[in-house]
């Protein structure tokens with residue numbers, strides 16, 4: 001047992017709150033003293049780029065690269081990630097050793113009591129291709145405007161009038177202590193892995209992996225793995241709009257998903273039920289969604 005767990009995390013308030021959840025879980029489950037856990041904030045490339053849409057700059061590795069390096073160089077023992085920000089294909093050197101119980105997976109709308117209540121042509125701030133496409137598919141009249149920065153920054157930009165409304169993950173708002181902000185959007189599937197916190201370790205470090213596994217929540221791990229497997233089937237880390245949600249039922253996993261064109265004019269939806277651990281079923285759903293797409297929609301996923 002290591003005398004000390006050094007937890008690598010991004011330095012944003014949300015990332016730090018998530019690292020503290022992991023620290024608390026480790027402390028309680030493994031009966032550690034406060035001096036046995038240290039949270040190590042690490043600035044990532046994604047944190048430093050505030051002026052451009054991230055899709056322009058590069059893939060999701062923006063959030064993981066510096067945390068990976070710290071793990072690989074032995075400066076930290078585990079990394080805490082929002083699973084939503086973890087790229088689909090990870091280097092073999094790392095493995096997700098556990099996920100905490102998933103929070104509310106849904107998005108919240110801030111700035112109006114419902115999507116229908118938004119005035120015609122309202123400006124909705126989001127830099128997420130998925131949120132933009134889903135909004136436009138319901139309300140083609142809306143104006144999507146880019147908005148970046150951490151949760152507090154985005155809320156401030158909204159107050160300053162840069163947009164009339166915005167969408168944020170319920171999970172993030174709750175973890176930041178804002179359960180009252182906005183209204184939950186029920187009819188909209190969120191991003192794959194939304195609401196899940198993952199703990200990554202070096203793939204060959206069985207000792208730490210074994211200890212960390214003790215705080216893992218199996219249903220979350222099974223469902224998030226299914227959503228990530230669907231992404232693999234869609235071609236990995238495309239910037240194309242994808243929404244997906246797996247839920248554990250009695251004996252089965254139910255996976256729902258949709259892919260959209262960026263302008264929301266075309267959507268392909270589907271769902272599948274399968275036994276937990278079936279790695280082929282999510283791939284089959286991905287193939288079906290692509291097969292049932294128009295050439296225009298399918299072209300979003302050819303990369």
Ligand SMILES: NCc1[nH]cc(CCC(=O)O)c1CC(=O)O
Nearest residue numbers: 082084168169171172194195196
């Ligand atoms: N891309 C940023 C990001 N990554 C994870 C969350 C929220 C927390 C979660 O989904 O677990 C957020 C903010 C948001 O989308 O509102």
